[in-house]
Amino acid sequence: MKALIIGGGIGGLSAAIALSRAGHAVTVIERDPNWSVYGVGIIQQANVVRAMEQLDVLDAFLDAACGFDAVEIYIPSGDRVARVPSPTLVPGKPANVGIGRRALQKVLGESARALGAEIRLGLTVEALDDDGAGVDVRFSDGSADRHDIVVGADGVYSQTRQMILPDAEKPEFTGQGVWRYNFPRPAGLDALHVYNGPIGVGLVPMSAEQIYLFATSAEPGNPHYARADLAATMRAKLANTAPQIQALAAQISDNDGVVYRPLEAMMVPGRRDGSCCWAMPSMRPRRIWGRARAWRSRMRSCWPRNWARAKARKPPSLPIATAATNAVAILSNSRWPSATARSAKGRRSIITRPPQRCSRSSPNPSDNQG
Ligand SMILES: Cc1cc2nc3c(=O)[nH]c(=O)nc-3n(C[C@H](O)[C@H](O)[C@H](O)COP(=O)(O)OP(=O)(O)OC[C@H]3O[C@@H](n4cnc5c(N)ncnc54)[C@H](O)[C@@H]3O)c2cc1C
Numbered sequence: 484m485k486a487l488i489i490g491g492g493i494g495g496l497s498a499a500i501a502l503s504r505a506g507h508a509v510t511v512i513e514r515d516p517n518w519s520v521y522g523v524g525i526i527q528q529a530n531v532v533r534a535m536e537q538l539d540v541l542d543a544f545l546d547a548a549c550g551f552d553a554v555e556i557y558i559p560s561g562d563r564v565a566r567v568p569s570p571t572l573v574p575g576k577p578a579n580v581g582i583g584r585r586a587l588q589k590v591l592g593e594s595a596r597a598l599g600a601e602i603r604l605g606l607t608v609e610a611l612d613d614d615g616a617g618v619d620v621r622f623s624d625g626s627a628d629r630h631d632i633v634v635g636a637d638g639v640y641s642q643t644r645q646m647i648l649p650d651a652e653k654p655e656f657t658g659q660g661v662w663r664y665n666f667p668r669p670a671g672l673d674a675l676h677v678y679n680g681p682i683g684v685g686l687v688p689m690s691a692e693q694i695y696l697f698a699t700s701a702e703p704g705n706p707h708y709a710r711a712d713l714a715a716t717m718r719a720k721l722a723n724t725a726p727q728i729q730a731l732a733a734q735i736s737d738n739d740g741v742v743y744r745p746l747e748a749m750m751v752p753g754r755r756d757g758s759c760c761w762a763m764p765s766m767r768p769r770r771i772w773g774r775a776r777a778w779r780s781r782m783r784s785c786w787p788r789n790w791a792r793a794k795a796r797k798p799p800s801l802p803i804a805t806a807a808t809n810a811v812a813i814l815s816n817s818r819w820p821s822a823t824a825r826s827a828k829g830r831r832s833i834i835t836r837p838p839q840r841c842s843r844s845s846p847n848p849s850d851n852q853g
Contacts, residue, residue, distance in 0.1 A: 486510070487620060487630040489608055489643050491518060495636030496591035500538045502634075503598035510630075511595065512622070514637070516605030518592075520584045523663040523697075523742045524689035526675065527580045527587075533572040540594045541576065547586040549688040550577025553674040559681075561725035566674065579675065581689035607637075611646055639747060654747035660702040662717045663742040664735050668694045681723050686731075696731055698724075705745050713741035 484507040488495045491513030502509045527535075527548070535544040556565040569578035596602060610621040611633060618633045635643025639654050668688055678684040683699040700720050708716055714735050721732035735741065 484508070484631040485629075486632045486634065487512065487618070487628070488634040488636055490514075490635070490637035490641075491588075491592070491602060491604075492636060492638060493587065493591065495634070496588070496595050497534070497538060498634050498636055499595040499600040499602075500540060500591065500598060503595060503600045504539065507632075509595070509598075509600040511600055511602045512606040512608070513602065513604050514607045518588075518604050520588045521742050522583065522585060522740075523665055524581050524583050524687055524693075524695040525587060526685075526687055527582060529569065529572040529578045532576060532578070532580060536573050536576075538594070540590060541573065543590045543594060544582070544587075545576065545580065547590050548580035548582035549690050550580045551674050551688055552578045555674045555676045557676060557678045557725055557727075559679065559723075559725055561678075561727050581675070581687040581695070583689050583693075586690075607642065608646070611643070613647075639749070652749055652751070654749045656705045657746045657748050658701060658703065658705075659699055659746045660705075661744050661746060662698040662700065662720055663695050664717060664740055665693055665695045666731055666734065668692055678725050678728055680725060682720060684721070684724055684728050696728070699746070702745060708743055710738050713738045713743060717741050717743070 484502075486502045486507050486509045488498050488502075488509060488511045491511050495511055495513075499509045499511050532541070532544075535541045552569050552571065554567045554569060555563055556567065557563050571578040592602065607623045608620055609623055610619075612619040613633075618630050619627065620630055620633065621627045633643070635641050635647070637643050644651055668691065672686060672688055672694060675688075676686040678686075682701075685697045686694050687697065688694050698717070698720055714737060718732045718735050721728055721735075724732070
């Protein structure tokens, strides 16, 4: 099968890895010619660690990340009130990780390329014509091609979604924004630290050397902040937080190091089986169109609780789809090694490799730089 993936972010690259492993010819097109990613980190919880194992990139992922197995809760005085262990979903591996977004893109991009995926930068789609058997695609450079499947992985403001479903819902501002900044990692910080208070704050280890701080603030009216004011504004947002956070806030001086993003959410309506819904704040919606619709509603009911049930059913052909999960779903009906074989391999890797928590330096700390 010839697959086109629109968007070279986390979703698109994960889909590229999954489809390539399944033996399909994959092309990823990315609009940004510089393929730039902002320099703070991202928390990847246990389900992501498991997904990385399913994609068979777990060792490279953990080598670039900082694993941790607990969440510590702090009250506004700065006192720790709980340390909550996090169960792992991959035996012998960390429950959660923090990782620099650039490091994550590097792992996923290199893995996709190593599996044969072609990644073309500075390119997008002008038109899609799905005749049911395939999709004719016209690209922004004037070229055209036909693909068996097109995956829209182009972010929360997906152009693909807009082209296929012009009347679909749009993301809406939630009233909150998130501020992030990198710091050297304090000695002993070996868990996600969560601070309750006037605004929610977290400290996330993302390498042996670095953490990032995130702060979720109310942002009525969705204000625009000038870059020249970002450091001062972030310091002000953290003014009434716990003493440890205020001490860090005093070090925020680089406007270019501050990453601020409004939080947007989108509800995807549809039948639910009562176990969970399919809405992810600030995350790209996941949809399958056309003949895959019935299968989608089965899949939507809950990942991964209904995964085994949905997996047992053969998905229809998917001319146009979005999301890595869909690609993984295709893969489950493909020539990829069986789950048993994969877990056997996983067990071997557990025996031969130490658990990859970040007690040691990541191989290239600069990949985690802000
Ligand atoms: C403040 C904030 C904090 C977050 N923290 C976390 C966290 O801690 N943990 C977590 O798991 N998630 C977190 N998320 C969510 C996470 O960032 C997203 O789920 C994730 O980035 C979605 O990946 P994606 O590949 O779907 O989209 P994106 O990351 O948006 O990637 C889309 C890609 O497609 C490209 N593109 C866009 N349009 C086109 C086009 N027309 N043609 C070609 N290419 C195109 C873009 O340039 C980009 O490279 C956070 C989000 C926000 C806003």
